[in-house]
Amino acid sequence: xxxxxxxxxxxxxxxxxxxxxxxxxxxxxxxxxxxxxxxxxxxxxxxxxxxxxxxxxxxxxxxxxxxxxxxxxxxxxxxxxxxxxxxxxxxxxxxxxxxxxxxxxxxxxxxxxxxxxxxxxxxxxxxxxxxxxxxxxxxxxxxxxxxxxxxxxxxxxxxxxxxxxxxxxxxxxxxxxxxxxxxxxxxxxxxxxxxxxxxxxxxxxxxxxxxxxxxxxxxxxxxxxxxxxxxxxxxxxxxxxxxxxxxxxxxxxxxxxxxxxxxxxxxxxxxxxxxxxxxxxxxxxxxxxxxxxxxxxxxxxxxxxxxxxxxxxxxxxxxxxxxxxxxxxxxxxxxxxxxxxxxxxxxxxxxxxxxxxxxxxxxxxxxxxxxxxxxxxxxxxxxxxxxxxxxxxxxxxxxxxxxxxxxxxxxxxxxxxxxxxxxxxxxxxxxxxxxxxxxxxxxxxxxxxxxxxxxxxxxxxxxxxxxxxxxxxxxxxxxxxxxxxxxxxxxxxxxxxxx
Numbered sequence: 001x002x003x004x005x006x007x008x009x010x011x012x013x014x015x016x017x018x019x020x021x022x023x024x025x026x027x028x029x030x031x032x033x034x035x036x037x038x039x040x041x042x043x044x045x046x047x048x049x050x051x052x053x054x055x056x057x058x059x060x061x062x063x064x065x066x067x068x069x070x071x072x073x074x075x076x077x078x079x080x081x082x083x084x085x086x087x088x089x090x091x092x093x094x095x096x097x098x099x100x101x102x103x104x105x106x107x108x109x110x111x112x113x114x115x116x117x118x119x120x121x122x123x124x125x126x127x128x129x130x131x132x133x134x135x136x137x138x139x140x141x142x143x144x145x146x147x148x149x150x151x152x153x154x155x156x157x158x159x160x161x162x163x164x165x166x167x168x169x170x171x172x173x174x175x176x177x178x179x180x181x182x183x184x185x186x187x188x189x190x191x192x193x194x195x196x197x198x199x200x201x202x203x204x205x206x207x208x209x210x211x212x213x214x215x216x217x218x219x220x221x222x223x224x225x226x227x228x229x230x231x232x233x234x235x236x237x238x239x240x241x242x243x244x245x246x247x248x249x250x251x252x253x254x255x256x257x258x259x260x261x262x263x264x265x266x267x268x269x270x271x272x273x274x275x276x277x278x279x280x281x282x283x284x285x286x287x288x289x290x291x292x293x294x295x296x297x298x299x300x301x302x303x304x305x306x307x308x309x310x311x312x313x314x315x316x317x318x319x320x321x322x323x324x325x326x327x328x329x330x331x332x333x334x335x336x337x338x339x340x341x342x343x344x345x346x347x348x349x350x351x352x353x354x355x356x357x358x359x360x361x362x363x364x365x366x367x368x369x370x371x372x373x374x375x376x377x378x379x380x381x382x383x384x385x386x387x388x389x390x391x392x393x394x395x396x397x398x399x400x401x402x403x404x405x406x407x408x409x410x411x412x413x414x415x416x417x418x419x420x421x422x423x424x425x426x427x428x429x430x431x432x433x434x435x436x437x438x439x440x441x442x443x444x445x446x447x448x449x450x451x452x453x454x455x456x457x458x459x460x461x462x463x464x465x466x467x468x469x470x471x472x473x474x475x476x477x478x479x480x481x482x483x484x485x486x487x488x489x490x491x492x493x494x495x496x497x498x499x
Contacts, residue, residue: 004075006444007063007232008436009056011081011165012240013102013262016055018063019436020074023449025459027433029069031062038099043106046099049087052165053172057228071229076221077173078236078443080243080435081165083186086140088151088160088211089168097160098148100168101140106345108139109354115139115205121352124201129185129192129274129283131352135301137164138188138205145206158210166237167213173234174223179213181294182242185285190215192274192283195294217288218242219442236442238287240435241265241299244405246287247438248429249460251295251453254397256388257434260408263348264302264380268391269295279390280350289445289453298394300349300387304342304358305380306408311342312376318369326413328373336371337362339485340379347489350390357492361485377414381421382482388422401425405434412466420470421479430461 005028010017015034022028033055038046064071084103089096101107112132116123121131130136141162145152154160163171164186167179184190184197189207191198197212216222221233238246241259245267248257253271258264267286274283274296286297306322313319319328341347343356360375384402392398402424408414409428419426431437444450 002073004073004449005067005069006440006449007060007074007077008439008443009060009077009079009169010240010436010439011052011056011079011169013082013085013104016052016059017436018056018059019433019440020063020067020069021437021440025431025437025441025456027431029063029067031059031066033059041107043109045102045105047085047102049089049096049100049168052100053168056169060229071232074229074232075449076233076235076443076447077225077229078238078439079166079169079234080238080240080439081169081183083164083183083239083241084135084137084140085165086137086144086162087165087168088141088144088155088162091159091161094172097151098144100165101144103135105140106134108134108143111139111143124188124204126276127191127198127201128188129276130188131282132188133352134354136186136188138201138207141187142206152208155208155211160211161213162207162211163213166239170222170234170237173225173227173229175226176223177213178216178222180216180218180237181288182218182239182285183237184215186239192285192296195288217290219287219289219446221446233443233447235446236439238439238442241267242285242287242297243436243438243442244434245269245297245438246441247434247436248403248405249453249457250403251457254395255403256391256399257403257405258384259435260305260380260404260406262305262307264305264384264406266300266384266387266391268298268395270298270395271295275394277390277394279393280352281387281390281394282349287442289442298391300390302383302387303346303348304344305383306406307344308340308342308376308379309408312373318372323411325373325376326411328370329377329413332368332370332374335375335378336367337364338367338371338375339482340372340375341485341489342379343489347486349387351486353490355491355493356489359485359488361488362481377411377417378421380408380414381417382479384418385421385479399424401427403427403429405429405432415464415466416469419466419468421475423468423470423472423475426466427462428464430463
């Protein structure tokens with residue numbers, strides 16, 4: 001029999017990729033292509049969905065060509081995607097009615113305050129697990145319905161369709177209008193317990209049910225592809241952070257993965273019951289495999305980690321490439337009393353403070369560029385500590401090991417600082433592309449390419465580990481100083497009628 005493979009399409013914030021994996025979970029070939037970032041106004045971020053679809057087709061073809069693989073050799077394709085990015089398109093023509101509004105976009109800030117009313121940020125949390133924030137899809141969709149002429153009437157007649165990027169790609173591949181529980185859980189429109197669209201949320205946010213996709217599990221055959229992937233089962237969809245949780249084989253309650261890229265996302269498997277956070281975390285879906293019980297998670301989203309290194313490079317010019325931050329930080333033994341809190345557009349978990357702005361504190365004439373570089377690496381670690389403390393408190397399951405992935409994990413000094421700050425083992429896997437791997441695993445399970453989840457665990461191999469070396473008294477002192485620095489960021493932006 002001809003060797004079979006599984007493909008994963010990763011539709012990300014800055015690029016689209018296709019990675020093809022073999023039965024051992026090893027990468028066979030990769031295709032990748034960037035797309036434009038569109039900035040119509042300050043704080044607005046958009047993508048051209050037709051450009052993204054064209055890129056998706058190109059990267060799949062590139063990966064197949066690079067691997068010398070035919071579509072007949074693909075057992076299935078899975079999809080993972082940037083979450084919360086919001087698109088509406090015409091049901092008949094497939095034409096988007098507006099550019100996709102990206103998860104980073106903040107145009108709904110005033111709408112968020114309006115929706116909060118007298119209750120505020122927590123208005124919908126009990127039903128959907130999320131605080132009111134510009135981050136999520138529901139308010140973005142409401143903005144489109146309010147601002148695009150005639151769109152609400154068309155939506156109520158069922159003439160237009162809403163989707164996040166997983167839904168768009170599945171629709172383009174198969175003609176089916178579906179999403180999975182993980183992506184639906186990021187809209188503010190899905191009830192976490194019923195796993196269906198919540199009528200009260202729809203009514204209060206102002207979204208017609210007729211335009212919404214069907215919610216399905218994360219691993220099942222949604223349909224067979226037509227066109228360039230003719231006949232290949234489209235068999236999985238997971239938002240990127242959920243896919244990374246699955247790719248890191250965090251299948252047991254208490255297991256945590258941390259993805260370190262532009263921002264950082266920590267996700268904790270909490271089992272088959274949702275855990276309501278009392279500490280600023282998001283209650284969200286982990287994954288659902290076919291007709292098995294859904295697995296829930298707590299998530300801590302950190303807005304700025306890798307992008308802080310880019311800021312040191314591009315805005316301050318203290319390094320010429322991102323890896324140089326480690327070399328510069330190694331020129332000093334500590335931060336010299338300097339702390340950097342990168343609240344460039346507010347603080348995400350566990351604070352959720354849109355009024356915060358970044359600070360550099362503790363400056364003296366002693367501080368040099370090496371201390372700044374070290375403070376930048378430490379900022380990623382201390383922000384992680386805040387989220388982990390919240391997870392430990394909410395779940396009652398103390399973290400013992402953090403599985404990490406993403407571009408920043410190539411920085412060995414950062415990984416050691418992370419272990420020191422958390423006082424736990426930090427582990428990096430052999431296959432670092434865990435987002436694509438998770439989507440491939442889910443698709444492969446859906447079609448029987450992999451027998452069960454234990455066989456996926458057997459594929460997971462450790463590449464490197466770090467263990468804590470920091471004196472507990474130093475750790476406690478540094479955390480106190482970090483918290484003082486965080487307090488300095490608050491109440492910087494004032495919302496008023498003139499604004």
